[in-house]
Amino acid sequence: MTDTYNTTSSVMVAADLINEMIPPLKSNDSVKKALNWMDAFRITQLPIVDDNAYKGIITEDMLYEINNPDATIAAIEPFYEDVFVGEDQHFYDVMRLATDHNLRIIAVVDTTNLFVGVITVRDTLAAFARTFANQSAGAIIVMSMNYRDYSLSHISRLIEENNTKILSSYVDTDPYDTNLIKLTLKLDKTELTPILATLERFEYRVIAKFQENPDADIQKERLDMFFRYFDI
Structure with a gap:
């Protein structure tokens, strides 16, 4: 449940919060590559995208369960394939989904359900804080x-x-x-x-x-x- 009351006219939507620095993984990427990316971006979750279609989220713990770093992540069943936001959804919706599902990232899809990018919860909260601070x-x-x-x-x-x-x-x-x-x-x-x-x-x-x-x-x-x- 989310409700808002705001005396300002500006509205920040999901498309404004996409973190261009965080790339999606592909199913044929290796476990080693996925772990290296997570370490580089200081994040424990990454989206899986094949042919521009969002497949879900993979976590660091799931990767460590595979003892072979050269194995592909195709063998792992990603979570939350049905958890995402549209480009024009309010950033409060991002916060709600992240809270409901205990996620650190939320995928963004376009009107044809193709993957557009990913939003981190910290970026979303920073926007939330700026909304307050700018008043x-x-x-x-x-x-x-x-x-x-x-x-x-x-x-x-x-x-x-x-x-x-x-x-x-x-x-x-x-x-x-x-x-x-x-x-x-x-x-x-x-x-x-x-x-x-x-x-x-x-x-x-x-x-x-x-x-x-x-x-x-x-x-x-x-x-x-x-x-x-x-x-x-």
Whole structure:
């Protein structure tokens, strides 16, 4: 489940996030070649593509199960052949698929289902972070709640009572508990103390917060924390 609320007009789609540096493997490539590519690109998953058709994803663990580095990967049955996005799908869809299937890459196909390229989850989260960062100064909070308790209108009203507005929001299912959702909010203020107190008073649980700092090194540290929070 994914829901978004955004006051900006720009929309980043899958085609904008394709990582041109990561090539697909072919079924007749060797295990050694696949492992070397994974090491070179610091990634543990790669797509398999034959004649421009996406065949699925192969993982580092699957390759290590084959003791012969000269063997081809044709003997390995790739996973997630039906997990991909179209070129015009929103980058939130990429995040949802990656979370649902515990993937580090997502394949992109065109309207005829031919392989176009691959997106890494880290690139997607970087785009997600830039979407927040490119708006006016403010903080980010992440809330956890039962789906039945989710009401963006109620949460917005509580936040606006503290003279603060929601600039963007992102809702996704908690990968560890499908009864829970995570709500990420970008606010137009950096002072969170009264907002957190209000949310706590109404029994909303804030599990993470990121307050903007003008220092570039601290901003990088906060972004790295953001990535670690999403286990990237």
